[in-house]
Amino acid sequence: MITLSEENYIKAILTLSLKSLEKVSTNSIASEIGTTAASVSDMLKKLLEKKLINYEKYKGVSLTNKGRVLATTIIRKHRLWETFLVDCLNFDWSEVHIVAEQLEHIQSEKLIDKLDKFLEYPEFDPHGEPIPTKEGIIPNSNAIPLNKLNTFTKGLVMGVTLDEKKFLHYLTKLNISIGTKITIEEKIDFDNSLNIKINDSFHHVSSNVAKHLLIKIIK
Amino acid sequence: MITLSEENYIKAILTLSLKSLEKVSTNSIASEIGTTAASVSDMLKKLLEKKLINYEKYKGVSLTNKGRVLATTIIRKHRLWETFLVDCLNFDWSEVHIVAEQLEHIQSEKLIDKLDKFLEYPEFDPHGEPIPTKEGIIPNSNAIPLNKLNTFTKGLVMGVTLDEKKFLHYLTKLNISIGTKITIEEKIDFDNSLNIKINDSFHHVSSNVAKHLLIKIIK
DNA sequence: CCACTTTTTTAGACATATCTAAATTTTATT
DNA sequence: AATAAAATTTAGATATGTCTAAAAAAGTGG
The missing domain is CATH 2.30.30.90 (Ferrous iron transport protein A (FeoA))
Structure with missing residues (x-):
């Protein structure tokens, strides 16, 4: 079982991974999540235990394949929910983020597949970010x-x-x-x-x- | 701040309150939630502290007005989400409960108001249960x-x-x-x-x- | 290459929510 | 009314996730 907190860390690690070649540092995760380096250090041990990350003390972090798939799924859910909020419920694109941050943790593969279908398989979220596929691929414009x-x-x-x-x-x-x-x-x-x-x-x-x-x- | 766990207890207390005249017992809450009487006892202290329940040791529990409003809101959210899952996403009515149990805890009044509007202000959920109003009133058939x-x-x-x-x-x-x-x-x-x-x-x-x-x- | 700074980890606390086992209170029965 | 049974609470543990402060490791500059 993966907790909400663990999901947030895994998502943060993917986000940071996509920004640079370097392994992700404890401090960068702390500032991404808004917590302390000590808390991150504690959590990294748990994520290593669950084989979601590659991690050596003092050497930085990268996602395992398992971790990457999980992170991509969370981003997929986040972006599909944002699309729903804007396209169906008429939310302003600027206010959907905090709500989607909650919705992205709902556990139901069926739900997200059906939502995807209901939205007619959108390729981009309201911010223009590509929506990862069910298979964990981030479709890419500049790739x-x-x-x-x-x-x-x-x-x-x-x-x-x-x-x-x-x-x-x-x-x-x-x-x-x-x-x-x-x-x-x-x-x-x-x-x-x-x-x-x-x-x-x-x-x-x-x-x-x-x-x-x-x-x-x-x- | 009310936690997810507290919300589940408050909801259970309302559900049990609606079934009988008696004050709600510790054991009945335990079996409703699927936990032990000891855990319920611990939680009741917290809910009393937050003025969500009326409670005297060994004497049973009832909701305060604040608690009732909270519980009704959670049920409103649950039933609106069930309606969405069945009407929009074509879920079977028998499988929506567990997903709605998660969705009912999403914190955003705006979200639920917009969802209500999107669904065209439904009066009943897919199980025929009345959907409480924004004001916390449970519209009733047999009332x-x-x-x-x-x-x-x-x-x-x-x-x-x-x-x-x-x-x-x-x-x-x-x-x-x-x-x-x-x-x-x-x-x-x-x-x-x-x-x-x-x-x-x-x-x-x-x-x-x-x-x-x-x-x-x-x- | 040694001292200083920065980064990261560990140690020790605390809060939440849970459990089992024991103690206490209430209730039911003879 | 005494005692047995049932319900409830308390005591003491455990697990998660967080924090501050201190220790340890890595990086940096003279």
């Missing part, structure tokens, strides 16, 4: 395929353009999922394959893999 | 005016049919509000006035007052 990036460009994986079991399985093996940080280390002219850095380890991927990975450039 | 009741009939005040300041002020003075238990002690033929028992004290009311009080007969 471009990995093979179009220049050497030494850094970016975050925002989604994939191929929904094939073997492909997704391969990505998992490479430790690539939504939100994973990738740096282009070298482009090989011969076959358009790439040497890339995934988190802290180096890998080689084919052009065919690269063209199906959507990346948002950061920093 | 009849106090002056139509026979001697020694017992009932609960379900609403009023006169929305006049002086009238409501007078009811407050008599300690009458939604959910108050009334027994007809004597009907006076001369002017159709009544001697009634309100909770444990006796009062005399005019025919004019009696005809504007809606009562649901119990037991």
Whole structure:
């Protein structure tokens, strides 16, 4: 069972992860949530225990795949509820946030699927932010395929353009999922394959893999 | 600030109050909520502190006016959300309860007013239960005016049919509000006035007052 | 490379909400 | 009215999530 408080931390960690390449710091989480570094430190132990984050003392935090899926789901719920509040209930877009912060924690997959359908599968919330899919993918405007990036460009994986079991399985093996940080280390002219850095380890991927990975450039 | 847990207790107390004339017992609350009598005992102290209940050790519980208003609001929210789930999202009426149990605790008066409007001010939820008004009145099907009741009939005040300041002020003075238990002690033929028992004290009311009080007969 | 600053963690409290087991009060029965 | 049974409360624990203050680790500049 994941508590409301844990959900808020996981969401904050994703939000911060999307802003920079660095691992997320205890202090940044504290200021994002509006609490103390001590409280964050306590909570990180619990989140590690539940395998929602990767965490070493004094070394910062990143989300595990499980954590990323959870965080994305919460953001999906938040943005769908915001859409409902503005489109159906005629709320002003500026006042929906606090209400959606409560609604995003309602536990019912069925509810959110039915709400999605009722709203006719909106792609963007009232603030223009993309609504993550049921599968945990954050559809992205500024995301471009990995093979179009220049050497030494850094970016975050925002989604994939191929929904094939073997492909997704391969990505998992490479430790690539939504939100994973990738740096282009070298482009090989011969076959358009790439040497890339995934988190802290180096890998080689084919052009065919690269063209199906959507990346948002950061920093 | 009222916590989620406190809201659940207050709601349970109203539910039980509407079923019988007796003061609500610790054990009945425990089985309604699904907890132990010890936990209920602890919580009752907190609710008394917050002036949401009338409570004396070993003597049972009743809601104060403040508590009744809160409880009615929660039921209003619950029933409006159930209506939304069934009418808009095509949930089956049998599966909405657990989701509505979560949604009923969302804190936003504006949200519930707008939802009410969106649903076009429904009078009954999908289970046929009346939806309390914004003012905390539980509209009632089987409620009849106090002056139509026979001697020694017992009932609960379900609403009023006169929305006049002086009238409501007078009811407050008599300690009458939604959910108050009334027994007809004597009907006076001369002017159709009544001697009634309100909770444990006796009062005399005019025919004019009696005809504007809606009562649901119990037991 | 050593001292200073910043960041992070730990230690120890506190509040909420729950539990089990024991004590107390009320109620029912003989 | 005494005693047994039932209901209720208290005592003492536990778990979550928070805090302040102190300790420890990491980073920074002369």
